[in-house]
Amino acid sequence: MALRHAVLAALLDGEYSGYQLAKIFDVSLSNFWYAVPQQLYAELAKLEREGLISGRQVIQRDRPNKRLFTVTDAGLAELATFAATPSKPSSIREDLLVMVQAVDRLDPAPVIAQLEERAVTAAAKVEIFDRMLQRLRGDLDEETFLREGDRIGPYLTCLRGRRFEQENRDWCDQAAALLRARAPLSG
Template structure:
């Protein structure tokens, strides 16, 4: 996937300005595709030049004019082609995993501090996803929304984001518990080199 597909997908439901697109990325799209605002503005320009989105100028009283973008038929065809192509498996690249991988040789207190930070971030993100999901479904039950609600795509990606962050929470808490338990016991080595 490229940023172009993430931007096109984010513009499907409504016409958005670059600023609104950046907020949409922060609120939902960032759970599966992160981009800085300047990257989004540059991508919007490329997409408009390529005919995948169209922009229109909106005159605002007392404020600078803004451009609103929407997906064109060409952009929708691009998304259709992208959707039909086989998806590549996800690959986890996370500096925290590298740090934990080195747990037997580094200061455990530092790892616990980094894990605690990650848990805090995961908790905040999980709360955000829960709020987004409640907002999207309104007064409906989740079962009803999943069968009949719109937009279902953003709802499903938020569900995935929530599951991801809950997984981070569970794993982080377990990793801290393991590291603390190992700190609290005297170390001896058995004949095979394992700590006992």
């Protein structure tokens, strides 16, 4: 029961449709939770049935109509309960790490290739996060924004995402370089 809280948290930013939420929760760049569109449509329906969010139809001329959702008082209360419940750390589950764990007993070439690829995509994500951070803090510098800005929640999660991808990039680079140096004939 965690997606529900992630959806509620996302809707604190303002009204969103399922489709818009799907972009926020996209694999490629979710700074606090990840989910595919199908999950979101299902969860939104459920949350509305339970009265934690309420939707309103928006008729559009040029595009298909959509439904925008906002958090109700009951939804906010649900979030408060969630925030007061002790949470367990989510643990590592990453295919690429499994491959690296086994790399000594396998042909390292495909693993090296994937590490190098991942380093590039991680670097790209770092840049996207940087732009997101800039947009969030407006014309304030980071220190000032964090001290005085409103809504620092999204900024903080974005910072975490940025650092994670930076570490990811550095580690992938290091691992790829090392494996390459040790197996100069492959790759």
